[in-house]
Amino acid sequence: MELISVREARTEQAIGKSVELRGWVRTRRDSKAGFSFIEVNDGSCLGNIQVIADGKLENYETDVKGLTVGASLRVEGQVVASGGKGQATEVQATRVIAVGGADAESYPLQKKQHTLEKLREWAHLRPRTNTFGAVARVRNQICRSIHQFYQERGFLYVHTPIITASDCEGAGEMFQVTTLDLATIAKREMANIDYKFDFFDRPSYLTVSGQLEAETYACALGKVYTFGPTFRAENSNTSRHLAEFWMIEPEMAFFELPDNMQLAEDFLKRLFRDVLEHCQEDMAFFNERIDESKTLIERLQKIVNADFVRLSYTEAVDILLACDHKFDYPVKWGMDLQSEHERYLTEKHFDSPVILYNYPRIIKPFYMYCNDDGKTVRGMDVLVPGVGEIIGGSQREHRLDVLLERMAEMQLSADDYWWYVDLRRYGTVPHAGFGLGLERVIQFVTSMGNIRDVIPFPRTPGSCDF
Ligand code: 4AD
Ligand code: MG
Numbered sequence: 001m002e003l004i005s006v007r008e009a010r011t012e013q014a015i016g017k018s019v020e021l022r023g024w025v026r027t028r029r030d031s032k033a034g035f036s037f038i039e040v041n042d043g044s045c046l047g048n049i050q051v052i053a054d055g056k057l058e059n060y061e062t063d064v065k066g067l068t069v070g071a072s073l074r075v076e077g078q079v080v081a082s083g084g085k086g087q088a089t090e091v092q093a094t095r096v097i098a099v100g101g102a103d104a105e106s107y108p109l110q111k112k113q114h115t116l117e118k119l120r121e122w123a124h125l126r127p128r129t130n131t132f133g134a135v136a137r138v139r140n141q142i143c144r145s146i147h148q149f150y151q152e153r154g155f156l157y158v159h160t161p162i163i164t165a166s167d168c169e170g171a172g173e174m175f176q177v178t179t180l181d182l183a184t185i186a187k188r189e190m191a192n193i194d195y196k197f198d199f200f201d202r203p204s205y206l207t208v209s210g211q212l213e214a215e216t217y218a219c220a221l222g223k224v225y226t227f228g229p230t231f232r233a234e235n236s237n238t239s240r241h242l243a244e245f246w247m248i249e250p251e252m253a254f255f256e257l258p259d260n261m262q263l264a265e266d267f268l269k270r271l272f273r274d275v276l277e278h279c280q281e282d283m284a285f286f287n288e289r290i291d292e293s294k295t296l297i298e299r300l301q302k303i304v305n306a307d308f309v310r311l312s313y314t315e316a317v318d319i320l321l322a323c324d325h326k327f328d329y330p331v332k333w334g335m336d337l338q339s340e341h342e343r344y345l346t347e348k349h350f351d352s353p354v355i356l357y358n359y360p361r362i363i364k365p366f367y368m369y370c371n372d373d374g375k376t377v378r379g380m381d382v383l384v385p386g387v388g389e390i391i392g393g394s395q396r397e398h399r400l401d402v403l404l405e406r407m408a409e410m411q412l413s414a415d416d417y418w419w420y421v422d423l424r425r426y427g428t429v430p431h432a433g434f435g436l437g438l439e440r441v442i443q444f445v446t447s448m449g450n451i452r453d454v455i456p457f458p459r460t461p462g463s464c465d466f
Contacts, residue, residue, distance in 0.1 A: 001076060005044035012088050014079040021049065021075045021091065024128065025067050025102075036064055038096075040075065043127075046134055046281045050082065050090040051075050063098040069110060070102030070128070116453050123457055123466050131290070134282040135454055138275055139442050145274040146227060146248055149267055155223040155250060160210030162229065165202055166417065168212050170365045170410065173234040174205035175243075206231035209435060210249050212367070212420055215396060218251035218431055219423045225250040235461050239450045240339075240387065242439060244459040251433035257369075257378045257395040260432040261310060261355050264382050264391050267436070268353070269304045275445050276300055283445075291447040299385075300445065308353040313337075313376070316345055316356055323349070336363045339388045346383040354383045366410045367420075369395040369430075370402055380434070387444045393434020400424040 003020045023042030030036045034055035039048040053064045067073060077093040084090065108114075108122050109129065119126040126132040150157070163177050179199040195202050210226040217224045230247040250263065275283060276297065287296045311319075320331040320341055325348070329338045337356075346354045357380040361370060368377035382391035397403045403424055407414055414421055442454040452458035457466045 006040060006042045006047070006049045007044035009049045009079055009091060010045065010047055010087065010089055012081075014089055015081050017079050019077065019079055019091070021051070021077075023073065025069055025071045025073060027069060028067050030065065036060075036067075038064075038067060038073075038075075040073070041128075041133075043133055043136075045137075046130060046285055047087070050084060050087060051077065051093050051096070052090060053093045053096050057093065057096060059096065059098075064096050066101065067096075067098060068102050068104040068107070070107045072099040072102075073097060074099060116450065120452060120458070127456070130285065132453075134279075134285050135442065135446060135448065136456075137282050138279050138286075138446055139438075139454065141275055141279050142271055142438070142442060142445070143227075145271050149270050150223075150225045150250060153223070155225045156217070156221050158214060158217045158221075158224045158226055160207070160213040160226045160228065160249075162207055163200075163204055164207045164213075165200070165204050166212060166420075167205070168207075168209040168365070168367075170412070171208070171232075171234070173232045174208060175231050175233050177204050177206060208232055209247065211251065211433060211435065212417075214249055214251040214433065215431065216419070216423060218253045218433070219427070219429065222254070223250070223252050237461055239452075240440065240443070242451055242455060242458055242460060245451075245455065246438035247435045248438060249433060249435045251431065253429050253431045255395070255432040256430050257357060257380060257432060260393055260395060260434060261308075261357065261380055264355065264380070264393065264434055264436075265308045265353075268382065268390070268441070271441060272300050272304050272445060276304070286446045286448075296445075296447050303353060306352065308355050308382070309350045310355045310357065311345075312358045313356055313360065314358065316341075316354075319349060320344065334360045334362065342381075342383045342388045343385075346388070347385045351385065353385075356381050356383065361406075364394070366403075366406050366412055367394070367396050369397045370406060378432075382434075384444050386447065387440050390440045390444060391434050391436045393432065395430065395432040398424055398428045398430050400428065 001018050001020055006021060006023060008014055009019060009021060021040060023040040026039040026041050026048050028036055028038050036053045038051040038053055040051050041048045057064060074097040075091060075093050076095040077091045079089050080092050082088060082090040109125055127136055167174055185193060208230060210228060214224055214226050226249045229244060231244050233243060283297055287294055317331060317333050325344055327340050331341060358371060358376045359379040360375060361377045364377050364379045368379045370377055378395040380393050381389050384390050397406060404414055439451050439454050443451055448454050
């Protein structure tokens, strides 16, 4: 007898095998002829396997007929060809072992469809549904492809710190980490906190990006990438923001902006191609059941076979000013583009992923390379239909004098960033990189509308359940 997964048992190669399966009951139906059909799922794929439990099994009355939705079980039996619709195989059980029951009265995931909002309240049970099982498998495939893509190209995987004292993006949206007793501080009504008594001797935070540390490794090892959790205390209650999300940040020495754009495009296309190839059943589900226009697969196929649009910020502003669309925020050169502007460009105007580059320097962080025009920096964002910004990156300022000038302009202390500045003192080199938001890319390939439904346990303002 061979222990196999439901995914394996559903293939024709399994026919004739004597197997053991382990999983959970999705449905049970009793036939008048004295046997039962049990649909079993074990998470290995979207589809269930149908198990036929004969009334002659010794525990048929005592155990099999008590198997309710959500109960766990082990089944031993023979895989046979199935005459049923939509399934190549089924299992003729020789033994059914009930493992853990699920009270039919109180189990929340009964047959009735629940909304995604309702399922968020049951984040511990939602992976048992078709939608969340499919999201988990696609998320896993994307993570595997991310490592494969960079490993095949000779990038080193580096681990940047999760606790840090520097605000890479300069947006001040950081979660503070402290061992100071807040209750004591409140009681003493202390106006000034003495960080000498804090764990790290100074204010420290959860990282908003591993970029600055990744640059140090790129400037020694050439090509590196990070892949880790990222934290932002921005009070954004949108369908595209999380307080805790995962980011992939490649960083390359001897790399300039056009190289960076090409890498971002190749990287995204690889991820899209891999889910289309390796997650066919789940992608068909998203196409039919989640995507409103049922064109998800077609759209992704079109994207992997065409070039992304590349457009400077200035050209984008010209397009937005010339179009007759009414925006909530009027467009003006120098402004940070709002999501309505980004979506107009990528969804309406081009209907394609768009790489925007050369942004106004006043709206971008201190580390971006300053162009000779004195007005723009070599930043880039990749925008995709339906989601908007999916990647943010730039060529880095590698010239010592320009970097120091820019830090002064932004009132950053060169002493605080002494190690970052040192990279420009010793063997400086043009370099570039970007950050891809993992949950945004999962949203894009699944067409799930809310980012809270593509991460197992979402963290958002006012919500830290589970
Ligand atoms: O554009 P961002 O802020 O870029 C950086 O952090 C750079 N230091 C990256 C680099 O150059 N190494 O963030 C990168 C990406 C965004 O494009 C978006 O996909 C995602 O991270 N992201 C978020 N995802 C979910 N929730 C949030 N609150 C996010 N903020 C950014
Ligand atoms: Mg950004």
